[in-house]
Amino acid sequence: EVQLVQSGAEVKKPGESLKISCKGSGYSFTSYWIGWVRQMPGKGLEWMGIIYPGDSETRYSPSFQGQVTISADKSISTAYLQWSSLKASDTGMYYCARHYSSSSAPDPWGQGTLVTVSS
Amino acid sequence: DIQMTQSPSAMSASVGDRVTITCRASQGISNYLAWFQQKPGKVPKRLIYASSSLQSGVPSRFSGSGSGTEFTLTISSLQPEDFATYYCLQHHSYPLTFGGGTRVEIK
Numbered sequence: 522e523v524q525l526v527q528s529g530a531e532v533k534k535p536g537e538s539l540k541i542s543c544k545g546s547g548y549s550f551t552s553y554w555i556g557w558v559r560q561m562p563g564k565g566l567e568w569m570g571i572i573y574p575g576d577s578e579t580r581y582s583p584s585f586q587g588q589v590t591i592s593a594d595k596s597i598s599t600a601y602l603q604w605s606s607l608k609a610s611d612t613g614m615y616y617c618a619r620h621y622s623s624s625s626a627p628d629p630w631g632q633g634t635l636v637t638v639s640s
Numbered sequence: 641d642i643q644m645t646q647s648p649s650a651m652s653a654s655v656g657d658r659v660t661i662t663c664r665a666s667q668g669i670s671n672y673l674a675w676f677q678q679k680p681g682k683v684p685k686r687l688i689y690a691s692s693s694l695q696s697g698v699p700s701r702f703s704g705s706g707s708g709t710e711f712t713l714t715i716s717s718l719q720p721e722d723f724a725t726y727y728c729l730q731h732h733s734y735p736l737t738f739g740g741g742t743r744v745e746i747k
Binding site: 581584633 | 641672674676678683684685686689690695727729731732734735736737738739740741
């Protein structure tokens, strides 16, 4: 069974750094893209970016370029989403999801990681 | 960026109703359109991909159609478990973009 398992909820202060993870199993991790999606409280879905773990090719939405870093460690089948300096506006649920290709719709999705940034 | 405009943003419907949700792209995206269902506190679930292909395990009362700039998601007979928020997603061009969502509520 294809599964994406994300790291647990985080509570951070503004200005702190954070790296959340998404571990893939049940398939060849290096053969599919992993994307990240944000959902702010009570709001819709926003596509953030995507990475191909096979060669770490990465593409970002302009809205998130420079605000986050997407990376992957193929040796442990894990993708990451990272912030160097969190803001309160980064509060939200973050989902990873598998893409068959760089231009396919994501499926399946991870269970989500809730990030709360508050002083 | 390609803008995806979903309508309506919310609707009330009764069990057994036929429901249609529309998504309009700001430019042509061929059939690179997917539909997702999200229930409160749950992970989004893909229902339809490539505009009209039904995801495995999804009931046949769900169907999708359209090409170019106009797309529809139809639920032929609304069931109690279908009350949720639905999102379209264009995956034709970067950045991928979601519609604003349609909340389907019980009348």
